[in-house]
Amino acid sequence: MTTPSEALRLHGLDALFHGHPDGVCVVDTAGTFVDSNSALVELTGYPADQLIGMPFSRLLHPDSVEPTLAYFHQAVAGENRRYVTRIVTPDGTVRLLDVTLIPLRGDDGEVAAVLAIARDIGDVERAAAAAAGNEALVRMAARIAGFAGWFIDVESGRIEWSDELFRLLGMQQGRVPVDAEALELFETEDHRSVWTAFERTIIHGDPLDLHATVRHASGRRMHVHLVGEAERDETGRIVRVHGAFHDVTTFVRHREEQRAMARLLRDSLDQVHDAIGFVDRGWRFTFANSWALQLAGIDEPHLRDRTLWEMLPTAQGSPFESIYRDAMDRGVAGSARAFAADWGCWFEVDAHPTEEGIAIIVRDVTEDQRAREKLDEYTRQVEAQAALLDAARDAIIVRDLEGVVRYWNGGAETIYGIPASQAVGRSIRDLLYDDPAQFDAADAALRRDGYWVGELRQNRADGSVLVADCRWQLSRGADGQVTVFAVNSDITQHRREQEQRIRTQRLESLGTLAGGIAHDLNNVLTPILMSVQLLRQAEDDPRRRDMLDALDAAAQRGAAMIRQVLSFARGSQGRRAPVDVVALLRELARFCRETLPASIDLRVEAPDRLPSVSGDDTELFQVLVNLVTNARDAMPDGGTLVVRAGECDGSVRLEVSDSGHGMDDATAGRILEPFFTTKETGTGLGLPTSAAIVKAHGGDLEVRTTPGEGTTIGFTLPADGPALGAAGGWPRREPAPDPAAGRGRRVLVVDDEAAIGELVRQTLDQRGFVTEVAQGAEALELLEQGRSYDAVLTDVMMPGVQGDAIARRLAADHPQTAVVLMSGMLPGPGARAAVERDGAHFLAKPFTPAALLATLDAALAGRASTAATAAEW
Numbered sequence: 001m002t003t004p005s006e007a008l009r010l011h012g013l014d015a016l017f018h019g020h021p022d023g024v025c026v027v028d029t030a031g032t033f034v035d036s037n038s039a040l041v042e043l044t045g046y047p048a049d050q051l052i053g054m055p056f057s058r059l060l061h062p063d064s065v066e067p068t069l070a071y072f073h074q075a076v077a078g079e080n081r082r083y084v085t086r087i088v089t090p091d092g093t094v095r096l097l098d099v100t101l102i103p104l105r106g107d108d109g110e111v112a113a114v115l116a117i118a119r120d121i122g123d124v125e126r127a128a129a130a131a132a133g134n135e136a137l138v139r140m141a142a143r144i145a146g147f148a149g150w151f152i153d154v155e156s157g158r159i160e161w162s163d164e165l166f167r168l169l170g171m172q173q174g175r176v177p178v179d180a181e182a183l184e185l186f187e188t189e190d191h192r193s194v195w196t197a198f199e200r201t202i203i204h205g206d207p208l209d210l211h212a213t214v215r216h217a218s219g220r221r222m223h224v225h226l227v228g229e230a231e232r233d234e235t236g237r238i239v240r241v242h243g244a245f246h247d248v249t250t251f252v253r254h255r256e257e258q259r260a261m262a263r264l265l266r267d268s269l270d271q272v273h274d275a276i277g278f279v280d281r282g283w284r285f286t287f288a289n290s291w292a293l294q295l296a297g298i299d300e301p302h303l304r305d306r307t308l309w310e311m312l313p314t315a316q317g318s319p320f321e322s323i324y325r326d327a328m329d330r331g332v333a334g335s336a337r338a339f340a341a342d343w344g345c346w347f348e349v350d351a352h353p354t355e356e357g358i359a360i361i362v363r364d365v366t367e368d369q370r371a372r373e374k375l376d377e378y379t380r381q382v383e384a385q386a387a388l389l390d391a392a393r394d395a396i397i398v399r400d401l402e403g404v405v406r407y408w409n410g411g412a413e414t415i416y417g418i419p420a421s422q423a424v425g426r427s428i429r430d431l432l433y434d435d436p437a438q439f440d441a442a443d444a445a446l447r448r449d450g451y452w453v454g455e456l457r458q459n460r461a462d463g464s465v466l467v468a469d470c471r472w473q474l475s476r477g478a479d480g481q482v483t484v485f486a487v488n489s490d491i492t493q494h495r496r497e498q499e500q501r502i503r504t505q506r507l508e509s510l511g512t513l514a515g516g517i518a519h520d521l522n523n524v525l526t527p528i529l530m531s532v533q534l535l536r537q538a539e540d541d542p543r544r545r546d547m548l549d550a551l552d553a554a555a556q557r558g559a560a561m562i563r564q565v566l567s568f569a570r571g572s573q574g575r576r577a578p579v580d581v582v583a584l585l586r587e588l589a590r591f592c593r594e595t596l597p598a599s600i601d602l603r604v605e606a607p608d609r610l611p612s613v614s615g616d617d618t619e620l621f622q623v624l625v626n627l628v629t630n631a632r633d634a635m636p637d638g639g640t641l642v643v644r645a646g647e648c649d650g651s652v653r654l655e656v657s658d659s660g661h662g663m664d665d666a667t668a669g670r671i672l673e674p675f676f677t678t679k680e681t682g683t684g685l686g687l688p689t690s691a692a693i694v695k696a697h698g699g700d701l702e703v704r705t706t707p708g709e710g711t712t713i714g715f716t717l718p719a720d721g722p723a724l725g726a727a728g729g730w731p732r733r734e735p736a737p738d739p740a741a742g743r744g745r746r747v748l749v750v751d752d753e754a755a756i757g758e759l760v761r762q763t764l765d766q767r768g769f770v771t772e773v774a775q776g777a778e779a780l781e782l783l784e785q786g787r788s789y790d791a792v793l794t795d796v797m798m799p800g801v802q803g804d805a806i807a808r809r810l811a812a813d814h815p816q817t818a819v820v821l822m823s824g825m826l827p828g829p830g831a832r833a834a835v836e837r838d839g840a841h842f843l844a845k846p847f848t849p850a851a852l853l854a855t856l857d858a859a860l861a862g863r864a865s866t867a868a869t870a871a872e873w
Contacts, residue, residue, distance in 0.1 A: 023097075023118040026104070029076050031055050031069075034113060043097075043120060045089035056116075061086035061094060068099075075101035075114045084121070095120055109250075150228075152241040154202055165245050170217030187213040187221070197226075205230040205238050211248075223252040275362040278354065281328065283307040286356065295343075295362065314342055320349050327351040327358040337365060376476050395468075395488040398475075403427045403443070406483065415468075415490045417461035432458040434465075442470070446484065450474045455491070466492045522559070522824025525846035527755040529555045530763065533849050559846045578612040578720060579620060581652055585645055588624050592641075596628075599638025606645035611719035613652055615697045623690040627656035627713050630686065634660030634711060648716065655714030662707045672701065687713075742768025745860070748787075750779040750794035750806060751822065756845075760793065763849045764856070776801030783809060789817055791860055793843070796823035807840050818859035822847075839863070 023040030025033055033051045041048050044059055060068055064085040071081045081101040088094055097118045106112040148165035152158070159176045166173045169185070177185065186194050190212040200206040208228030216222050228243025275292035277285055285303045293300060296311065303311070308324070315321050323334030331353040340347050346369040350361040395412035399405050405428055408420040416423075416432065423431060433439045438456055446452040452472045457465055468488040475485045532555060536548045585606050592602050613620075624643070631641050639659035646653050663671070667678065672691050691701045694715045705711040747769045751757040757773040764771045772789075774782060776798040783806075792810055796803035807819045819840040841859040843852065 020117070025051070025056075025116050025118075027056055027072075027114045027116060029111065029113065031057060031072060040118065043095070043118060044087065045091060045093070059087040061088050071099075071101060072114065075103050076111055078103050078105075078111055097121065148245040150243050150245060152202070152243075154239050154241065168222075168245065168247055169214070185214050187215070194226075201228055201230055201241055202238060205232065208241070208243055221249075222247055223249045275360075277360045277362075278357065279308050279324075279328075279360060280357040283309060283328075283357075285311065292362070314340065320347075320351075323349065323351040324358065324360070327353045337369070372476060375473065376478070378475075380478070395486075395490075397428065397486040397488065399428050399484050399486070401447070401482055401484065403429045405431070412488070415460075415466070415488070416458070434459060442472070446472050446474065458488070466490050467495045522845035523753050523756065525555050525559055526824070527753070527759050529559070529846045530756075530759040530849055530852075534759070534763065555846065576614050576616065579615050579617045580612055581610045581645060581654075582606065582608065584617060584621060584624070585643065587621065588628070588643065591625060592628055592643075596632055596641070597638070600632060600635060601638075601640045603640065603642045605642060607647070610645060610647055610652055611650075613697070613717045614720035615717070619693045620697070623693050623715075624654070624656065626686040626690045630713075631656055631658035631660065631711070634658050634662075639710075644714075647719070650719050651716045652719055653714060653716045655712055657710060657712040659710040662709050662711055663705045664707050668703055668705050671703065742770075744768065744770055745790040746770045746788070747772070747856070748779060748782065748789045748792045748794075749773045750776060750792065750798070750803070752776065752795060752798045756795075760852065763852055767853055776803075776806070779806060780809065783813065788814065791818040791820065791856060791863075793820045793822060793856065796821050797825070811839075816863065818856075818863040820855055820859050 020037060021039060023037065023043040025036040025040050028034050033054050033056060036048060036051050038048075041051065044051065046054070046059075056072075057065060057069065064087075067083070068085045071083050075081050080103070083099055085097055085099055086094055087097060098121045099119075100117045102115040102117075103111045104113045104115055148168050149162040150165060151160040157178070159178055159182075161176050163173060176182075183191055183195060194210065194212055197208055197210045201208040207230075208226060210226045212224055212226065214222050214224055225246040225248045226243060227246070228241050230238045231240040231242060233239050273291060275295045276289045277292045278287040280286050284307050288296070288300060288303050293303065296303065298311075309316060312320075315324070319336035319338045323336050326332045326334050333350070333352045335348065335350045337346065337348040339345075345364050346366045348363045348365045352359045352361075393411050393414075395415045396407070396409040397405060397412055398407035405423050405426055408418075408423040410420075412423065413419055418431070429436050429439050433456075435457070442452050442454060442456065451474065452470070454470055456468050456470055458468045460466060467490075469491045471487045473485045475483050477483065529552065532548050532552045536545060536552070539545050539548060585604060589602070589604050596602055628641065628643070635641070635658055641659075642655075642657040644653075644655040644657070663678075671678075671687050673688065687701070694701050694717075697717050699715040699717045701713060701715050703711065703713050742764065747764055749757050749760045749764070749771060751760070751773075752775050754773075761771040761773050772782075776794075777800050779792070779794065780801060792806065794803040794806045803821050803823070807821060810817050810819055820843050821840050822843045822845055824845040839862060841855050841862070843855045847855075
């Protein structure tokens with residue numbers, strides 16, 4: 001913002017200010033002295049240091065205060081003012097002053113201060129001095145306003161410029177340019193019009209009134225207004241031309257900006273799909289956008305010739321008239337909706353007060369009105385059929401805009417468990433929502449759009465949560481009151497089923513991914529596991545044997561982890577054999593003693609003998625280890641862990657209990673969900689995997705828990721054999737292979753992994769077999785050449801040729817050959833068919849040499865038994 005002192009310097013008045021013989025001062029817009037010259041100090045009788053910061057009103061005679069302040073406010077508003085006033089000096093002298101006020105504007109065009117020139121007009125001499133002061137004031141005002149004078153003597157051709165004209169053009173005072181040189185000051189396109197205008201004035205005496213563009217000495221363009229009058233002698237001959245030069249650049253630019261803003265405003269308003277018009281205080285239209293002109297069926301010039309009431313005579317006496325007059329007379333905005341018979345439409349009109357009059361916005365709301373009427377009719381029908389609504393299965397609720405329930409049907413009573421007598425009159429927000437924010441967001445959308453559809457979580461009377469599919473609609477009754485008509489459906493079960501389907505699809509995808517990874521990892525682990533055990537057999541150094549044992553344990557653990565992922569992703573499809581439950585518990589007890597902290601008291605409560613169950617002892621041991629691990633984690637400060645087993649109605653019951661912190665119902669209901677965990681480092685797969693294994697063995701995991709009192713997880717498996725009580729424990733180390741057991745029998749090993757084929761060959765050769773190694777296509781060629789083998793061990797998944805295809809070829813052409821299928825994945829449909837149809841055996845990767853030999857021996861024994869039976873027949 002420009003300060004008063006800066007405004008003074010900006011207008012070039014600083015030197016004149018202090019050297020002027022009259023009293024001159026600068027007053028800020030609040031009426032406080034900012035600066036004064038010595039003549040004003042002498043005139044007022046106040047020292048300069050007292051004048052600065054003093055309100056000028058303190059100098060005024062009481063009779064002159066009111067009119068003088070009025071003139072001052074007009075000067076602050078931008079108007080020059082001259083008046084006569086009286087002041088009182090400190091010694092009581094009253095002086096009559098002639099005062100001229102000139103507004104001083106800053107760079108931004110706003111009035112920053114007021115320049116005041118005061119003369120004492122108490123006598124004639126002072127009046128004469130005042131006249132001289134007036135002349136100086138005129139010169140000063142001309143300079144401020146950008147005026148300058150010029151003169152042409154027609155007879156001599158002499159041209160004179162005022163000093164101000166040289167200054168306005170940025171030229172040094174001196175010689176005045178004439179003829180072509182003077183014409184070059186103007187832009188080329190103005191040369192003809194300038195020459196013609198001056199010629200008419202000098203020759204014919206026509207008044208000069210010309211707008212043109214000149215170049216300032218600095219090169220910038222100036223818009224100027226030239227005016228002039230011809231002076232004639234007593235004979236009527238033109239002898240002189242007097243004129244003025246006015247710099248109107250600021251005005252031209254301002255006008256251009258106004259025109260640009262007007263065009264922008266019109267273009268913008270023409271894009272609005274509402275009729276918009278401006279009306280002045282004489283009720284005449286000053287503007288109308290294209291939609292308003294189209295609606296009125298008239299062009300803009302004719303629109304300006306008519307008042308609002310002439311243009312819209314039917315507005316008188318309508319709801320629109322009152323809002324027009326309130327906006328015009330009282331400055332109050334208003335809105336009204338009514339039917340306009342002349343157009344056959346419903347209009348909604350907004351009227352807003354403006355400085356010049358009012359602005360009117362008209363919208364065609366016919367479709368909206370029809371929709372409202374239909375909705376009102378629908379609401380009346382609904383209210384008339386309340387009995388039918390009570391029979392509906394959905395919750396039908398009517399509430400006001402404040403959320404207070406007005407109607408609550410029987411379906412709402414059933415869904416929420418809240419009788420209508422307890423619901424009506426209460427806030428729906430407090431009644432059904434724990435999180436009011438979600439209700440508030442939906443209610444805001446309803447108020448904005450008139451309807452809302454979506455899902456919300458709501459509460460029942462018993463504290464349970466349901467998912468509601470909500471359809472809400474605003475409705476206006478015959479009395480004009482707006483209510484909310486809501487239909488809510490309980491879709492909780494549907495959402496659960498949908499989530500279960502999504503979870504199942506995700507698990508299927510996970511199973512596919514896990515299967516591919518498991519196949520590759522098991523192919524990697526197989527040569528490691530076999531190599532370690534082969535090296536251990538030939539190693540006598542205890543330290544090296546310990547290292548090999550550690551490596552063997554790590555490989556076994558990796559294989560177990562892969563089996564866990566496969567069991568979770570695809571369910572348990574492991575081997576089925578009688579499992580000694582007592583031996584399993586003994587191995588579990590040994591595991592617990594090695595892993596549980598001393599703060600946990602372990603108790604195993606089981607009889608010495610229990611019936612065997614059919615299953616995979618490795619998988620069942622994995623289940624028990626998972627349960628024990630969870631129980632340990634539930635007792636970070638120690639406690640009691642009990643493993644129970646017993647016989648019950650032809651089944652075997654197993655349980656693991658802890659005295660830990662227990663779980664609430666919400667947590668207990670989710671612990672079997674995949675990836676749900678309460679541990680910071682948990683995966684959320686242990687219990688879901690255990691549940692899948694138990695289910696595959698014919699049982700179900702059962703959970704009993706109480707917060708603060710511990711948890712018990714158990715399962716029951718069907719008995720499959722006599723009571724056992726083997727003392728050997730599990731797992732047992734396989735005996736060293738007998739080199740003579742192979743007896744020279746020929747074995748073909750088929751695998752696309754060269755390392756696996758070579759290790760299998762070495763293992764079988766040590767046992768006394770004669771072994772060949774081939775890949776898929778090579779194996780088929782050997783069989784087609786008539787080569788015979790006692791047994792064929794083949795990988796199931798190989799490029800080009802699948803293992804089950806080789807098994808089918810052997811079953812058809814070489815039925816006496818034993819077949820063992822190897823795979824890093826659980827057996828698929830093809831492998832299971834080969835086992836069931838052709839008598840093949842299955843060997844899961846990774847495997848140990850002992851498992852390899854045991855499976856091969858079983859396959860050869862089975863094939864020999866089949867051959868012996870055929871010979872008897």
